[in-house]
Amino acid sequence: MSYTDYIFNDYRRRCDELEASTNPFAKGIAWVGGDYVPVAEAKIPLLDQGFMKSDLTYDVPAVWDGRFFRLDDHLDRFEASMKKLRMVSPIPRQEIRDRLVEMVAKSGIRDAYVMMFMTRGLRYVRQYAPEDCPNHCYLLVTPYLWVMGEEVQKAGGSAVIARTVRRIPAGAIDPTVKNLQWGDFTRAIFEARDRGAMYPILSDGDGNLTEGSGFNVVLVKDGRIYTPRRGVLEGVTRKTVLKLAERLGLDCVVDDIPVQLAYDSEEIMFVTTAGGVMPITILDGQPVGDGQVGPVTKTLWKAYWDAHSDPEFSFPINYY
Numbered sequence: 001m002s003y004t005d006y007i008f009n010d011y012r013r014r015c016d017e018l019e020a021s022t023n024p025f026a027k028g029i030a031w032v033g034g035d036y037v038p039v040a041e042a043k044i045p046l047l048d049q050g051f052m053k054s055d056l057t058y059d060v061p062a063v064w065d066g067r068f069f070r071l072d073d074h075l076d077r078f079e080a081s082m083k084k085l086r087m088v089s090p091i092p093r094q095e096i097r098d099r100l101v102e103m104v105a106k107s108g109i110r111d112a113y114v115m116m117f118m119t120r121g122l123r124y125v126r127q128y129a130p131e132d133c134p135n136h137c138y139l140l141v142t143p144y145l146w147v148m149g150e151e152v153q154k155a156g157g158s159a160v161i162a163r164t165v166r167r168i169p170a171g172a173i174d175p176t177v178k179n180l181q182w183g184d185f186t187r188a189i190f191e192a193r194d195r196g197a198m199y200p201i202l203s204d205g206d207g208n209l210t211e212g213s214g215f216n217v218v219l220v221k222d223g224r225i226y227t228p229r230r231g232v233l234e235g236v237t238r239k240t241v242l243k244l245a246e247r248l249g250l251d252c253v254v255d256d257i258p259v260q261l262a263y264d265s266e267e268i269m270f271v272t273t274a275g276g277v278m279p280i281t282i283l284d285g286q287p288v289g290d291g292q293v294g295p296v297t298k299t300l301w302k303a304y305w306d307a308h309s310d311p312e313f314s315f316p317i318n319y320y
């Protein structure tokens, strides 16, 4: 029996139930232009600057087994991102929150990947003063997505530290504003594939680690947890993992982390909402530690998924 079974067995059963659902929103529901539509029918206007210039921010909380996980933390970060981009939501925070809960309930999806977008809004090409654009909000709920699937989680995934591309500097694009300017990540994903690995980690170009394509990086060395302080999105999953690690009595270091520490680590985890705690057991073609999913990763993996039913971190959705 794998350490992942106790979560995945139930999850697979819920997926089968969702598959059999006749609810028109069971494959996803979007809120666009004031209406709820099945996700396959949702459209954004071409002239939205979110599409034209990637002038947007977004956030992604999840629902697990019918409970919203850390929704208010994601709303806090979404609001902070909007403020940094000088955006003003057309609807109050409480309405975004209520609509997201309503959408999950309407869809019947018990394990959901939830997205909220704020874009600069509509402007005609070249007639553009960002401060004049009324910002647009789009909401989306789909079945849960995995950055690392069940089979890979069992044995651990493979990663490289990218050599051909670095993370865009924070002085150019602020990584604490959750954004979709993925040029550096996309190049790094192709490099990882070319080198026979699944995922890239990017450095800051000055010998420190940053993050990877949609996840934060957590290292374990001598029983201590390390994760980069800057040049990264301040992930909600990472925040949860650090809190759980501290409760388990582990020392946590959030600082500049030299790339070399990744090669010297006993365990490596990637952490993100869309996948949770994801073990990495091969780095640049070499085993991480003994090449197995390590004890700290397994302990945090379980603590993380257990937190999803803890009222400190989550609340239940009333499905109709």
Ligand SMILES: Cc1ncc(COP(=O)(O)O)c(C=O)c1O
Binding pocket: 060, 211, 212, 213, 214, 215, 216, 232, 233, 234, 235, 236, 237, 238, 271, 272, 273, 274
């Ligand atoms: C670049 C990047 N870093 C880190 C994360 C992890 O953030 P969170 O744990 O809040 O999902 C994400 C999530 O999508 C991301 O896109």
